[in-house]
Amino acid sequence: MTSSAEPHVHPRGVKLGVDVGTVRVGVAICDRDEILATPLKTLDRNAKKNSDVRVIAALAADRGAVQIFVGLPRTMKGEEHASARMATEYAQLLADELDRTGSDVPVHLVDERLSTVTAHRNLHEAGMSSKNHRKVVDQVAAAGILQHAIDMQKARGTDVGSRVRALPRTGLPGQAAADTAERPDPEKETRSSEDGQLQ
Numbered sequence: 001m002t003s004s005a006e007p008h009v010h011p012r013g014v015k016l017g018v019d020v021g022t023v024r025v026g027v028a029i030c031d032r033d034e035i036l037a038t039p040l041k042t043l044d045r046n047a048k049k050n051s052d053v054r055v056i057a058a059l060a061a062d063r064g065a066v067q068i069f070v071g072l073p074r075t076m077k078g079e080e081h082a083s084a085r086m087a088t089e090y091a092q093l094l095a096d097e098l099d100r101t102g103s104d105v106p107v108h109l110v111d112e113r114l115s116t117v118t119a120h121r122n123l124h125e126a127g128m129s130s131k132n133h134r135k136v137v138d139q140v141a142a143a144g145i146l147q148h149a150i151d152m153q154k155a156r157g158t159d160v161g162s163r164v165r166a167l168p169r170t171g172l173p174g175q176a177a178a179d180t181a182e183r184p185d186p187e188k189e190t191r192s193s194e195d196g197q198l199q
Contacts, residue, residue: 015034015149016063027043027056030150072109095166110148
């Protein structure tokens with residue numbers, strides 16, 4: 001479930017960014033000094049077995065990540081639709097998997113308006129043909145999400161986004177995250193976007 005606690009000083013070190021899609025999931029990583037986010041890999045989304053969720057949890061452990069940001073898609077008016085619900089549920093699955101493996105790496109949802117559009121534009125400007133975008137656009141979008149988050153943390157001196165906490169393990173099997181998790185604070189996310197929106 002998400003927390004509405006006041007912002008606090010953010011953890012320092014390697015962080016992961018995640019761009020969730022129905023078919024693919026992009027993953028990005030930043031250096032320990034939190035200067036630059038770079039694309040890492042693209043995973044096939046497996047909604048039945050959630051093998052991709054386990055891969056990201058393993059990546060966090062292997063790379064010594066201190067935080068994971070999952071992009072929360074909103075319309076330009078700040079509204080949430082199906083893709084936002086999917087991202088929220090994915091963040092919940094990830095938080096639950098990290099908890100199951102004994103990890104305390106925090107998962108945060110952050111506004112990702114325009115991240116995929118920006119990724120496509122950057123790839124085009126880099127000279128990559130449109131037909132090749134699909135192979136890397138998700139991880140490039142994830143890098144945009146992560147860069148946005150770490151830049152915001154530096155600018156504000158506090159954490160950003162909405163924390164997603166693991167559900168109690170005594171909960172009903174298969175219980176939908178959308179039914180049990182508190183929704184992210186729209187005002188909080190909108191302020192974050194206005195303060196450091198990706199160009």
